[in-house]
Amino acid sequence: ARVAGNRIIDRLRRRAVRERELHLAQEGEGALAGLLPAVDDDPESFAVRKMLLAEIAAALDELPPDQRAVFVAHELEGVSFRELAARSGENVNTLLARKHYATRFLRARLRAAWDEWLLT
Incomplete structure (x- = not known):
């Protein structure tokens, strides 16, 4: 589970870097400065992320x-689902359904946790 959490953070960081680079290319450096909060230095952001x-x-x-x-x-x-199917011997549609149910569960579970956090 810890590995999964770390991979999620890495994925989000890579996405943020790509978005920053795109924004820099489109708007110039001045526009970027206002979009980059110092989350690494902010204890509250660190606590929320944790x-x-x-x-x-x-x-x-x-x-x-x-x-x-x-x-x-x-x-x-x-x-890919094709590769997962080849590895597991499962039908691609079965794998798609499993991911759908997992995503639906995670969305509801994490939304409830987020809402609870906002109320505290």
């Missing part, structure tokens, strides 16, 4: 093993 990672890890652990395996392989490791 809390969210713990919730993500807990939610992943709550998934049935077959759903968790498909979700982690596809979303965090970037394995």
